Amino acid sequence: MLKKTWGMLAMVGLLAMLLLAGCSSSQGAKETANKPTEDSKTxxxxxxxxxxxxxxxxxxxxxxxxxxxxxxxxxxxxxxxxxxxxxxxxxxxxxxxxxxxxxxxxxxxxxxxxxxxxxxxxxxxxxxxxxxxxxxISGAQIFVSESNNTITSKEDLKDKTIGVVQSSTFKDLATKYTSKVKSFPSDVYALQDLPPGRLDAVITDKMVGINAINEQNVKLKTVGELLYEDKxxxxxxxxxxxxxxxxxxxxxxxxxxxxxxxxxxxxxxxxxxx
Structure with a gap:
């Protein structure tokens, strides 16, 4: 009788241990599933x-x-x-x-x-x-008024008044040719100052100048090749x-x-x- 009682108690204990282990495993699985991982980051x-x-x-x-x-x-x-x-x-x-x-x-x-x-x-x-x-890929291009025949190359920029957009690489480039550099908040504003003669030349992105000629009918022309290529x-x-x-x-x-x-x-x- 005593052996039987101990046997039953042992079986109950084993079942309890298995049940606890199962709960622990289930809870652990839930915690693992809910735990943020590197892959689950948004x-x-x-x-x-x-x-x-x-x-x-x-x-x-x-x-x-x-x-x-x-x-x-x-x-x-x-x-x-x-x-x-x-x-x-x-x-x-x-x-x-x-x-x-x-x-x-x-x-x-x-x-x-x-x-x-x-x-x-x-x-x-x-x-x-x-x-x-x-x-x-673009580049720095010299633009002058359509009627300007005195600037035909970059060498002719010496001591001329050049317009550029402020805080741009064009400004750094212009200072290599002249100390008379005028900054504008927009390239377009600078280009529009060429026909009235308020500027001798503008250094800006080639495509911006071409657009001003084609779309805004500003009377401009390019001078020479690109001064440098821009990435x-x-x-x-x-x-x-x-x-x-x-x-x-x-x-x-x-x-x-x-x-x-x-x-x-x-x-x-x-x-x-x-």
Whole structure:
């Protein structure tokens, strides 16, 4: 009888242990399932976005045809490229404006996620931000009034009054030829000062000047070849590697499937990455 009683007690104890183990295993499974893992982190956390589900990107909004306002809305080549990149990343695009002279400070201050505003890739800027692969190739071009026959080469710029957009690489270039450099908030404003003779020349992006001639009927002409080739990139904050990689992938996919060229042809009637 005693053996039987001990046997029954042992069996009850074993069953209790199995039951506890099962509960513990079940609870552990639930805890494991609910525990955040690297793979379960949201895309926004990986990308370090300012606003969940949204890619905000900045430009000056004064750089037609790359970024400008039409009927109160930002548009242009840069904006369409940014919109398409956001779409391919599964994010809502949010183009915003910021004064050009403080646009990098705005990025570093987390006012927006990226700069997609025709920014030249330079060592000085690359020390402050991380750049994507170039999304177009341009260059510095000299423009003069259509009636100007005294400036026919870069050598003729000596001691002339040259207009440039403020805080740009064009300003640095102009000072190599003259001390008479006048800064403008927009290249377009500078170009419009050429026909009345308020400026002798303007150094700006070739495509901006061509657009002023074609679309705004400003009486201008180009002088010589490009002063230098410019590689234009999109910028993100230092260390935001995941965002940089995904933007690069979206850009590469756009180029490969022809979407990039379609956008470029719309604005320039040519592929400006070539």
């Amino acid at each position: 895309q926004e956390e990986k990308l370090k976005l300012i606003e969940e589900g949204t890619l905000s990107f900045a430009s000056s909004g004064l750089y037609k045809p790359f970024n400008f306002k039409k009927d109160g809305q930002l548009t242009g080549f840069d904006v369409e490229i940014g919109n398409e990149i956001a779409k391919r990343m599964g994010l809502k695009p949010k183009p915003v404006t910021n004064p050009w002279e403080t646009i990098i400070q705005g990025l570093k201050g987390n006012k927006y996620d990226a700069i997609i505003g025709s920014m030249s890739i330079t060592p000085e800027r690359a020390a402050q931000v991380d750049f994507t692969d170039p999304y177009y 234009i990139g999109m910028a993100v904050n230092k260390g935001n590697t995941e965002l940089l990689n995904q933007m690069n992938k979206a850009l590469a996919d756009m180029i490969q499937d022809g979407t990039y060229e379609k956008i470029s042809m719309k604005w320039f009637n040519r592929n400006i990455l070539k």
